[in-house]
Amino acid sequence: MAKRANGEGSVYQLPDRTWRGSITVQIDGLGRPKRKYVSGKTQKEVREKIRHLLRLKEENALVDPSRMTVAEYLDEWMRDTKGSLKPTTIEKREYIIKLYVTPHIGRYHLQKLTPLDVQRLQTTLLTTPRKPGKGQKLPEGETLPPLGTTTVHGALSLLGSAMRHALQLGLITRNPVEAVKRVKPAKRDMQVWEPSEIHRLILAIQNSRLYGLVYLAITTGLRRGELCGLRRQDIQKGVLHVRQNCVLVGNTPHLQTPKSEKSRRRVPLPADTLEALALHRERQARERLAAGDEWREQDLVFPTPIGTIYHPRNLLRDWYTLLAEAKIRPIRIHDIRHTYASLAIYQGLDPKALADRLGHAHASMTLDVYGHVFEEQRDRAALSLNDLLQGRQTRGAPTLPS
Missing domain, CATH: 3.30.160 (Double Stranded RNA Binding Domain)
Structure with a gap:
Protein backbone atom coordinates (compact mmCIF):
# COMPACT_ATOMS: atom_id res chain seq x y z
CA MET A 1 0.00 0.00 0.00
CA VAL A 63 -10.90 25.76 14.69
CA ASP A 64 -9.94 24.32 18.03
CA PRO A 65 -13.12 22.51 19.20
CA SER A 66 -12.59 23.79 22.72
CA ARG A 67 -12.95 27.35 21.40
CA MET A 68 -15.57 26.83 18.65
CA THR A 69 -18.87 28.59 19.27
CA VAL A 70 -22.30 27.26 18.36
CA ALA A 71 -22.58 29.93 15.63
CA GLU A 72 -19.21 28.95 14.12
CA TYR A 73 -20.15 25.29 14.11
CA LEU A 74 -23.58 25.89 12.54
CA ASP A 75 -21.89 27.88 9.75
CA GLU A 76 -19.57 24.93 9.07
CA TRP A 77 -22.44 22.45 9.26
CA MET A 78 -24.45 24.39 6.68
CA ARG A 79 -21.45 24.63 4.33
CA ASP A 80 -20.83 20.90 4.65
CA THR A 81 -24.43 19.80 4.04
CA LYS A 82 -25.51 22.28 1.34
CA GLY A 83 -24.45 20.04 -1.52
CA SER A 84 -27.03 17.38 -0.67
CA LEU A 85 -29.96 19.73 0.01
CA LYS A 86 -32.56 21.35 -2.22
CA PRO A 87 -32.54 25.18 -2.41
CA THR A 88 -35.79 25.47 -0.43
CA THR A 89 -34.37 23.35 2.40
CA ILE A 90 -31.18 25.43 2.51
CA GLU A 91 -33.18 28.66 2.63
CA LYS A 92 -35.42 27.36 5.43
CA ARG A 93 -32.50 26.12 7.53
CA GLU A 94 -30.56 29.36 7.15
CA TYR A 95 -33.66 31.34 8.11
CA ILE A 96 -34.25 29.30 11.29
CA ILE A 97 -30.60 29.47 12.36
CA LYS A 98 -30.33 33.21 11.73
CA LEU A 99 -33.56 34.22 13.47
CA TYR A 100 -34.15 31.66 16.20
CA VAL A 101 -30.88 29.98 17.18
CA THR A 102 -27.74 32.11 16.86
CA PRO A 103 -29.23 35.28 18.44
CA HIS A 104 -29.79 33.30 21.66
CA ILE A 105 -27.04 30.64 21.90
CA GLY A 106 -24.68 31.44 19.02
CA ARG A 107 -22.00 32.86 21.34
CA TYR A 108 -21.94 29.76 23.57
CA HIS A 109 -18.99 27.38 23.26
CA LEU A 110 -20.09 24.30 21.35
CA GLN A 111 -18.54 21.84 23.81
CA LYS A 112 -20.12 23.63 26.78
CA LEU A 113 -23.68 23.74 25.45
CA THR A 114 -25.91 21.96 27.98
CA PRO A 115 -29.47 20.59 27.96
CA LEU A 116 -30.37 23.45 30.32
CA ASP A 117 -29.19 25.97 27.69
CA VAL A 118 -31.38 24.27 25.08
CA GLN A 119 -34.33 24.18 27.48
CA ARG A 120 -33.93 27.90 28.12
CA LEU A 121 -33.77 28.52 24.36
CA GLN A 122 -37.10 26.73 23.92
CA THR A 123 -38.69 28.69 26.78
CA THR A 124 -37.41 31.99 25.38
CA LEU A 125 -38.79 31.27 21.91
CA LEU A 126 -42.18 30.27 23.35
CA THR A 127 -42.56 33.30 25.62
CA THR A 128 -40.74 36.24 24.00
CA PRO A 129 -42.79 38.45 21.63
CA ARG A 130 -41.56 38.26 18.05
CA LYS A 131 -39.77 41.24 16.53
CA PRO A 132 -41.55 43.06 13.69
CA GLY A 133 -40.36 42.18 10.21
CA LYS A 134 -38.43 44.54 7.98
CA GLY A 135 -40.59 47.58 7.25
CA GLN A 136 -43.35 46.37 9.59
CA LYS A 137 -44.65 49.02 11.99
CA LEU A 138 -46.86 48.26 14.97
CA PRO A 139 -49.18 50.67 16.77
CA GLU A 140 -47.65 52.11 19.92
CA GLY A 141 -47.87 49.70 22.84
CA GLU A 142 -48.66 46.64 20.69
CA THR A 143 -46.40 43.60 20.33
CA LEU A 144 -46.40 40.51 18.16
CA PRO A 145 -47.22 37.16 19.80
CA PRO A 146 -44.41 34.65 20.49
CA LEU A 147 -43.56 31.93 18.01
CA GLY A 148 -45.99 29.05 17.64
CA THR A 149 -45.22 25.58 18.95
CA THR A 150 -44.75 24.20 15.43
CA THR A 151 -42.02 26.75 14.64
CA VAL A 152 -40.25 26.21 17.97
CA HIS A 153 -40.39 22.43 17.55
CA GLY A 154 -38.86 22.82 14.09
CA ALA A 155 -36.06 25.05 15.40
CA LEU A 156 -35.08 22.55 18.10
CA SER A 157 -35.31 19.64 15.67
CA LEU A 158 -32.91 21.43 13.33
CA LEU A 159 -30.53 22.18 16.21
CA GLY A 160 -30.75 18.51 17.23
CA SER A 161 -29.76 17.40 13.71
CA ALA A 162 -26.76 19.74 13.76
CA MET A 163 -25.68 18.45 17.17
CA ARG A 164 -25.96 14.82 15.99
CA HIS A 165 -23.55 15.68 13.19
CA ALA A 166 -21.16 17.30 15.69
CA LEU A 167 -21.35 14.15 17.82
CA GLN A 168 -20.49 11.96 14.82
CA LEU A 169 -17.46 14.14 14.11
CA GLY A 170 -16.27 13.86 17.69
CA LEU A 171 -16.67 17.60 18.34
CA ILE A 172 -18.94 16.97 21.35
CA THR A 173 -19.43 14.00 23.66
CA ARG A 174 -23.24 14.10 23.83
CA ASN A 175 -26.17 15.74 22.07
CA PRO A 176 -27.64 18.31 24.50
CA VAL A 177 -30.90 18.55 22.53
CA GLU A 178 -31.82 14.89 23.07
CA ALA A 179 -32.18 15.41 26.83
CA VAL A 180 -34.79 18.16 26.37
CA LYS A 181 -38.50 17.40 26.19
CA ARG A 182 -39.48 19.32 23.09
CA VAL A 183 -42.80 21.09 22.78
CA LYS A 184 -45.25 19.24 20.54
CA PRO A 185 -46.16 20.97 17.27
CA ALA A 186 -49.74 22.16 17.13
CA LYS A 187 -52.04 20.29 14.79
CA ARG A 188 -53.75 22.64 12.39
CA ASP A 189 -57.47 22.12 12.06
CA MET A 190 -58.33 20.96 8.56
CA GLN A 191 -61.32 22.40 6.75
CA VAL A 192 -63.14 20.22 4.23
CA TRP A 193 -66.01 20.89 1.89
CA GLU A 194 -69.29 19.04 1.88
CA PRO A 195 -70.21 17.35 -1.43
CA SER A 196 -72.93 19.97 -1.96
CA GLU A 197 -70.32 22.75 -1.77
CA ILE A 198 -68.15 20.98 -4.35
CA HIS A 199 -71.13 20.67 -6.72
CA ARG A 200 -71.87 24.39 -6.35
CA LEU A 201 -68.24 25.33 -6.96
CA ILE A 202 -67.86 23.16 -10.07
CA LEU A 203 -71.03 24.64 -11.56
CA ALA A 204 -69.96 28.20 -10.70
CA ILE A 205 -66.46 28.06 -12.23
CA GLN A 206 -67.08 26.19 -15.48
CA ASN A 207 -66.04 29.28 -17.47
CA SER A 208 -63.00 30.06 -15.30
CA ARG A 209 -59.43 29.38 -16.46
CA LEU A 210 -58.94 27.64 -13.09
CA TYR A 211 -61.68 25.09 -13.80
CA GLY A 212 -59.30 22.31 -14.89
CA LEU A 213 -56.87 22.95 -12.03
CA VAL A 214 -59.61 22.89 -9.38
CA TYR A 215 -61.24 19.79 -10.87
CA LEU A 216 -57.92 17.93 -10.93
CA ALA A 217 -57.13 18.98 -7.35
CA ILE A 218 -60.50 17.77 -6.06
CA THR A 219 -60.27 14.38 -7.76
CA THR A 220 -56.59 13.63 -7.03
CA GLY A 221 -55.53 15.57 -3.92
CA LEU A 222 -52.41 16.98 -5.63
CA ARG A 223 -50.43 19.57 -3.69
CA ARG A 224 -50.32 23.20 -4.83
CA GLY A 225 -46.69 22.92 -5.96
CA GLU A 226 -47.44 19.71 -7.85
CA LEU A 227 -50.28 21.43 -9.72
CA CYS A 228 -48.09 24.42 -10.66
CA GLY A 229 -45.24 22.14 -11.78
CA LEU A 230 -47.34 19.65 -13.77
CA ARG A 231 -46.34 19.24 -17.44
CA ARG A 232 -48.39 17.93 -20.35
CA GLN A 233 -45.85 15.13 -20.85
CA ASP A 234 -46.61 13.96 -17.29
CA ILE A 235 -50.13 12.85 -18.30
CA GLN A 236 -50.04 9.77 -20.52
CA LYS A 237 -52.83 7.28 -21.35
CA GLY A 238 -55.07 8.40 -18.51
CA VAL A 239 -52.35 8.30 -15.85
CA LEU A 240 -50.77 11.35 -14.21
CA HIS A 241 -47.11 11.02 -13.17
CA VAL A 242 -45.88 13.38 -10.44
CA ARG A 243 -42.28 14.06 -11.48
CA GLN A 244 -41.67 17.67 -10.45
CA ASN A 245 -43.17 20.43 -8.36
CA CYS A 246 -42.95 24.19 -8.07
CA VAL A 247 -41.25 25.66 -4.99
CA LEU A 248 -40.36 29.17 -3.89
CA VAL A 249 -36.75 30.15 -3.26
CA GLY A 250 -37.13 33.58 -1.74
CA ASN A 251 -40.01 34.83 -3.84
CA THR A 252 -38.89 33.20 -7.09
CA PRO A 253 -40.65 30.03 -8.33
CA HIS A 254 -38.41 27.10 -9.29
CA LEU A 255 -39.23 23.68 -10.72
CA GLN A 256 -37.52 20.75 -9.01
CA THR A 257 -37.98 17.04 -8.42
CA PRO A 258 -40.14 16.01 -5.45
CA LYS A 259 -38.43 15.59 -2.09
CA SER A 260 -39.15 11.92 -1.51
CA GLU A 261 -39.45 8.79 -3.62
CA LYS A 262 -43.08 8.35 -2.53
CA SER A 263 -43.94 11.84 -3.77
CA ARG A 264 -42.84 10.71 -7.25
CA ARG A 265 -45.91 8.67 -8.01
CA ARG A 266 -48.47 7.64 -10.63
CA VAL A 267 -52.09 8.71 -10.21
CA PRO A 268 -54.73 7.10 -12.49
CA LEU A 269 -57.31 9.67 -13.57
CA PRO A 270 -61.08 9.07 -13.80
CA ALA A 271 -62.91 9.77 -17.05
CA ASP A 272 -64.59 12.95 -15.81
CA THR A 273 -61.22 14.45 -14.82
CA LEU A 274 -59.77 13.65 -18.26
CA GLU A 275 -62.77 15.41 -19.80
CA ALA A 276 -62.18 18.49 -17.61
CA LEU A 277 -58.51 18.53 -18.67
CA ALA A 278 -59.53 18.31 -22.34
CA LEU A 279 -61.71 21.41 -21.89
CA HIS A 280 -58.78 23.10 -20.18
CA ARG A 281 -56.48 22.32 -23.13
CA GLU A 282 -58.97 23.96 -25.50
CA ARG A 283 -59.07 27.07 -23.32
CA GLN A 284 -55.27 27.11 -23.10
CA ALA A 285 -54.97 26.90 -26.90
CA ARG A 286 -57.07 30.06 -27.16
CA GLU A 287 -54.84 31.77 -24.58
CA ARG A 288 -51.76 30.81 -26.59
CA LEU A 289 -53.22 32.39 -29.72
CA ALA A 290 -54.19 35.53 -27.81
CA ALA A 291 -50.69 35.85 -26.29
CA GLY A 292 -48.97 35.68 -29.68
CA ASP A 293 -45.24 36.42 -29.45
CA GLU A 294 -45.47 36.89 -25.68
CA TRP A 295 -46.19 33.17 -25.15
CA ARG A 296 -43.32 31.31 -23.43
CA GLU A 297 -43.76 27.59 -23.99
CA GLN A 298 -42.73 25.50 -20.96
CA ASP A 299 -45.02 22.48 -21.47
CA LEU A 300 -46.92 23.35 -18.28
CA VAL A 301 -50.51 22.19 -17.81
CA PHE A 302 -51.44 25.17 -15.64
CA PRO A 303 -49.24 28.13 -16.63
CA THR A 304 -50.00 31.85 -16.62
CA PRO A 305 -51.89 33.33 -19.61
CA ILE A 306 -48.50 33.73 -21.36
CA GLY A 307 -47.19 30.21 -20.65
CA THR A 308 -44.83 30.93 -17.73
CA ILE A 309 -44.78 29.30 -14.29
CA TYR A 310 -47.89 30.08 -12.26
CA HIS A 311 -46.45 31.69 -9.12
CA PRO A 312 -47.89 29.73 -6.14
CA ARG A 313 -48.70 32.95 -4.29
CA ASN A 314 -50.53 34.34 -7.32
CA LEU A 315 -52.49 31.10 -7.47
CA LEU A 316 -53.38 31.57 -3.79
CA ARG A 317 -54.64 35.10 -4.50
CA ASP A 318 -56.66 33.97 -7.52
CA TRP A 319 -58.04 31.04 -5.51
CA TYR A 320 -59.62 33.23 -2.83
CA THR A 321 -60.92 35.65 -5.47
CA LEU A 322 -62.56 32.72 -7.26
CA LEU A 323 -64.25 31.48 -4.08
CA ALA A 324 -65.51 34.96 -3.21
CA GLU A 325 -67.04 35.41 -6.67
CA ALA A 326 -68.62 31.93 -6.50
CA LYS A 327 -69.88 32.62 -2.94
CA ILE A 328 -68.32 29.38 -1.66
CA ARG A 329 -67.06 28.94 1.90
CA PRO A 330 -63.32 29.74 1.69
CA ILE A 331 -60.78 27.05 2.55
CA ARG A 332 -57.05 26.81 1.85
CA ILE A 333 -55.90 25.25 -1.41
CA HIS A 334 -54.21 22.55 0.69
CA ASP A 335 -57.59 21.80 2.26
CA ILE A 336 -58.78 20.57 -1.15
CA ARG A 337 -56.30 17.74 -0.55
CA HIS A 338 -57.97 17.02 2.80
CA THR A 339 -61.39 17.19 1.15
CA TYR A 340 -60.34 14.65 -1.48
CA ALA A 341 -58.87 12.32 1.16
CA SER A 342 -61.96 12.51 3.37
CA LEU A 343 -64.35 11.77 0.51
CA ALA A 344 -62.13 8.93 -0.74
CA ILE A 345 -62.22 7.36 2.72
CA TYR A 346 -66.01 7.61 2.80
CA GLN A 347 -66.05 5.86 -0.56
CA GLY A 348 -64.11 2.97 1.00
CA LEU A 349 -60.54 3.61 -0.21
CA ASP A 350 -58.14 1.81 2.15
CA PRO A 351 -55.25 3.63 3.92
CA LYS A 352 -52.49 2.05 1.79
CA ALA A 353 -54.13 2.96 -1.52
CA LEU A 354 -54.89 6.48 -0.27
CA ALA A 355 -51.29 6.93 0.95
CA ASP A 356 -50.03 5.96 -2.51
CA ARG A 357 -52.31 8.47 -4.24
CA LEU A 358 -51.41 11.28 -1.82
CA GLY A 359 -47.68 10.56 -1.93
CA HIS A 360 -47.34 9.82 1.79
CA ALA A 361 -44.21 7.93 2.80
CA HIS A 362 -46.19 5.43 4.89
CA ALA A 363 -49.82 4.47 5.44
CA SER A 364 -49.21 5.28 9.13
CA MET A 365 -48.84 8.94 8.16
CA THR A 366 -52.19 8.81 6.37
CA LEU A 367 -53.79 7.23 9.45
CA ASP A 368 -52.24 9.87 11.69
CA VAL A 369 -53.69 12.71 9.59
CA TYR A 370 -57.06 11.14 8.73
CA GLY A 371 -57.54 8.66 11.56
CA HIS A 372 -60.71 10.39 12.78
CA VAL A 373 -62.25 10.06 9.31
CA PHE A 374 -61.51 6.33 9.23
CA GLU A 375 -63.19 6.05 12.65
CA GLU A 376 -66.32 7.71 11.26
CA GLN A 377 -66.26 5.32 8.29
CA ARG A 378 -66.00 2.33 10.63
CA ASP A 379 -69.06 3.62 12.48
CA ARG A 380 -70.89 3.77 9.15
CA ALA A 381 -70.04 0.10 8.58
CA ALA A 382 -72.35 -1.05 11.40
CA LEU A 383 -74.77 -3.11 9.29
CA SER A 384 -77.88 -4.95 10.35
CA LEU A 385 -78.57 -8.51 9.21
CA ASN A 386 -81.11 -7.12 6.76
CA ASP A 387 -78.45 -4.77 5.30
CA LEU A 388 -75.99 -7.64 4.88
CA LEU A 389 -78.50 -9.96 3.25
CA GLN A 390 -79.78 -7.30 0.85
CA GLY A 391 -76.25 -6.11 0.03
CA ARG A 392 -76.81 -2.46 0.76
CA GLN A 393 -75.88 0.01 3.47
CA THR A 394 -78.53 2.15 5.11
CA ARG A 395 -76.31 5.22 5.34
CA GLY A 396 -74.62 6.00 2.05
CA ALA A 397 -71.34 7.87 1.65
CA PRO A 398 -71.04 11.17 -0.18
CA THR A 399 -69.86 11.06 -3.78
CA LEU A 400 -67.62 13.30 -5.83
CA PRO A 401 -69.24 15.46 -8.49
CA SER A 402 -69.64 13.97 -11.93
Missing part, protein backbone atom coordinates in the same frame (compact mmCIF):
# COMPACT_ATOMS: atom_id res chain seq x y z
CA ALA A 2 1.38 3.43 -0.94
CA LYS A 3 2.44 5.65 1.94
CA ARG A 4 0.04 8.51 2.61
CA ALA A 5 1.43 11.94 1.80
CA ASN A 6 2.12 14.50 4.50
CA GLY A 7 -1.00 16.40 5.47
CA GLU A 8 -3.40 13.61 4.45
CA GLY A 9 -3.84 12.38 8.01
CA SER A 10 -3.33 8.94 9.48
CA VAL A 11 -5.76 6.05 9.97
CA TYR A 12 -5.12 3.00 12.14
CA GLN A 13 -6.94 0.14 13.87
CA LEU A 14 -7.24 -0.09 17.65
CA PRO A 15 -6.95 -3.31 19.72
CA ASP A 16 -10.75 -3.47 20.06
CA ARG A 17 -10.89 -3.64 16.21
CA THR A 18 -12.45 -0.18 15.85
CA TRP A 19 -10.66 2.44 13.76
CA ARG A 20 -9.16 5.81 14.57
CA GLY A 21 -7.75 8.64 12.50
CA SER A 22 -6.18 12.04 12.99
CA ILE A 23 -4.96 15.12 11.17
CA THR A 24 -2.72 17.95 12.29
CA VAL A 25 -4.88 21.03 12.76
CA GLN A 26 -2.12 23.49 13.59
CA ILE A 27 1.34 23.87 15.13
CA ASP A 28 1.42 25.85 18.36
CA GLY A 29 3.97 28.49 19.35
CA LEU A 30 6.32 25.84 20.79
CA GLY A 31 6.29 23.82 17.57
CA ARG A 32 3.97 21.16 18.97
CA PRO A 33 1.30 19.75 16.63
CA LYS A 34 -2.33 20.12 17.59
CA ARG A 35 -4.17 17.10 16.26
CA LYS A 36 -7.83 16.33 15.69
CA TYR A 37 -8.99 12.73 16.20
CA VAL A 38 -12.00 10.86 14.85
CA SER A 39 -13.10 7.27 15.32
CA GLY A 40 -15.51 4.78 13.79
CA LYS A 41 -16.42 1.14 13.38
CA THR A 42 -14.82 0.76 9.94
CA GLN A 43 -11.78 2.08 8.12
CA LYS A 44 -14.01 3.50 5.39
CA GLU A 45 -16.06 5.48 7.93
CA VAL A 46 -12.94 6.99 9.51
CA ARG A 47 -11.40 7.90 6.15
CA GLU A 48 -14.60 9.74 5.23
CA LYS A 49 -14.42 11.70 8.49
CA ILE A 50 -10.76 12.50 7.79
CA ARG A 51 -11.64 13.80 4.31
CA HIS A 52 -14.33 15.98 5.90
CA LEU A 53 -11.83 17.46 8.37
CA LEU A 54 -9.29 18.08 5.61
CA ARG A 55 -11.90 20.00 3.62
CA LEU A 56 -12.64 22.17 6.65
CA LYS A 57 -8.94 22.72 7.25
CA GLU A 58 -8.42 23.73 3.61
CA GLU A 59 -11.19 26.32 4.00
CA ASN A 60 -9.57 27.61 7.21
CA ALA A 61 -12.85 26.70 8.87
CA LEU A 62 -11.52 24.13 11.34
